[in-house]
Amino acid sequence: xxPILIFIFAVILGTTVKEAFTSAITxxxxxxxxxxxxxxxxxxxxxxxxxxxxxxxxxxHTIDVGWPASAAISFGTAxxxxxxxxxxGINLFLLVFGLTKTVNIDIWNYWHVAFTGxxxxxxxxxxxxxxxxxxxxxxIVFLLGDLIAPDIQSYFGFKQMTFPHAASxxxxxxxxxxxxxxxxxxxxxxxxxxxxxxxxxxxxxxxxTVIGVFLGLLIGLLAGYxxxxxxxxxxxxxxxxxxxxKMVALFMEGLSPISEAxxxxxxxxxxxxxxxxxxxSALSVGHPxxxxxxxxMVPITLLLAVLLPGNQVxxxxxxxxxxxxxxxxxxxxxxxxxxxxxxxxxxxxxGLYIATWIAxxxxxxxxxxxxxxxxxxxxxxxVDGAVWTTFLFAGLGKLMSWYxxxxxxxxxxxxxxxxNKIKQRGG
Numbered sequence: 001x002x003p004i005l006i007f008i009f010a011v012i013l014g015t016t017v018k019e020a021f022t023s024a025i026t027x028x029x030x031x032x033x034x035x036x037x038x039x040x041x042x043x044x045x046x047x048x049x050x051x052x053x054x055x056x057x058x059x060x061h062t063i064d065v066g067w068p069a070s071a072a073i074s075f076g077t078a079x080x081x082x083x084x085x086x087x088x089g090i091n092l093f094l095l096v097f098g099l100t101k102t103v104n105i106d107i108w109n110y111w112h113v114a115f116t117g118x119x120x121x122x123x124x125x126x127x128x129x130x131x132x133x134x135x136x137x138x139x140i141v142f143l144l145g146d147l148i149a150p151d152i153q154s155y156f157g158f159k160q161m162t163f164p165h166a167a168s169x170x171x172x173x174x175x176x177x178x179x180x181x182x183x184x185x186x187x188x189x190x191x192x193x194x195x196x197x198x199x200x201x202x203x204x205x206x207x208x209t210v211i212g213v214f215l216g217l218l219i220g221l222l223a224g225y226x227x228x229x230x231x232x233x234x235x236x237x238x239x240x241x242x243x244x245x246k247m248v249a250l251f252m253e254g255l256s257p258i259s260e261a262x263x264x265x266x267x268x269x270x271x272x273x274x275x276x277x278x279x280x281s282a283l284s285v286g287h288p289x290x291x292x293x294x295x296x297m298v299p300i301t302l303l304l305a306v307l308l309p310g311n312q313v314x315x316x317x318x319x320x321x322x323x324x325x326x327x328x329x330x331x332x333x334x335x336x337x338x339x340x341x342x343x344x345x346x347x348x349x350x351g352l353y354i355a356t357w358i359a360x361x362x363x364x365x366x367x368x369x370x371x372x373x374x375x376x377x378x379x380x381x382x383v384d385g386a387v388w389t390t391f392l393f394a395g396l397g398k399l400m401s402w403y404x405x406x407x408x409x410x411x412x413x414x415x416x417x418x419x420n421k422i423k424q425r426g427g
Contacts, residue, residue, distance in 0.1 A: 003028035005105045013261035026254030031382035033247040041321040044236035049319035062359045066317020066382040074114040076369035079130045081423040084115035090138045090315045102145040104278030112166030113137040120397035139412035144169040149276045155331035165281035168328045170387045175332035178343045194335030195288040198418040212241035215295040245288030293340040294323040315357045318382035351386025362427045
């Protein structure tokens with residue numbers, strides 16, 4: 001679907017059919033390449049993480065089934081499939097009335113709002129409250145997409161782009177206050193641990209690809225691999241760090257004519273408005289700081305699962321998906337791996353408790369979607385089970401029903417009006 005959407009979008013923006021077709025094909029090929037590298041990441045890091053689980057004898061009652069299962073369960077419920085048409089309709093409504101700058105073509109990831117809607121429906125038995133939750137969560141997604149866009153563009157260099165990704169964006173709003181706190185800690189605020197600084201200080205040992213190799217070797221050792229498997233994992237993680245930015249560059253090459261067309265259209269028709277193309281946060285996962293911090297977070301997440309009192313979730317299926325949970329912390333911390341790991345540790349710690357809390361509801365939702373539970377009796381996930389928006393919607397939906405979800409919706413709508421109407425007029 002992505003090349004088709006890109007082609008239609010480019011033609012609407014006024015590019016020639018030839019340019020639109022070339023851009024669409026290039027974006028499609030770039031996304032295939034990006035997914036190939038992501039598959040390499042999950043197929044190499046995933047089994048290593050699972051070996052660590054078995055090696056250290058971790059026994060927790062609730063299994064993390066991973067995001068593919070979560071997405072299938074979300075779209076497989078009675079109302080989950082409605083998330084896509086609702087999302088497209090809300091986006092068009094907000095764009096027409098100038099209440100968002102985000103033109104979201106990342107339609108697949110509407111499964112995240114289907115997830116929260118299905119959770120609330122499972123909690124309350126109110127189908128229409130589930131629909132209301134999907135609607136309100138979409139408003140939140142567009143609000144967050146508008147808010148994060150300046151940092152996305154300034155740090156990653158992705159012009160006219162944002163990531164309204166419901167699993168990635170929530171960590172951004174923990175990173176913001178933590179950045180203020182970190183900047184006020186003497187000595188610590190002087191530490192620079194971004195990939196460029198590390199490479200300058202340590203030479204070849206600080207090269208992001210070499211760091212990826214060393215982190216892969218370390219994970220292989222912790223997994224109890226043999227020498228051959230350890231070396232292979234090291235090369236695979238190094239390959240991910242080397243190849244991912246190249247795939248992202250190809251993707252951006254295809255989007256470049258569209259970004260230019262967006263700017264030209266805005267200059268002519270809407271001189272006082274700006275727009276962002278909403279894309280999958282997978283584009284940011286390829287950054288060396290994101291991947292380096294994520295590799296470090298894998299053993300930390302397992303350690304947290306064991307040490308945190310009251311946690312019942314065994315991180316498993318989503319261990320290789322940790323980059324998506326913390327990727328939008330990196331632009332806030334200006335690429336600092338140390339700050340990202342500290343913030344990620346705090347975030348995952350709280351997230352494990354959220355994932356434990358929703359496990360009974362998640363399991364009920366999975367059964368309703370006819371998900372094959374064997375051999376598990378209770379399931380949960382890190383994506384989206386460990387994000388604060390899930391706790392917010394499920395908590396207020398259970399405690400306050402329509403009042404709680406309506407309150408969140410009003411706050412989101414006021415936020416959209418403020419940043420796109422009042423603040424812009426004031427500027």
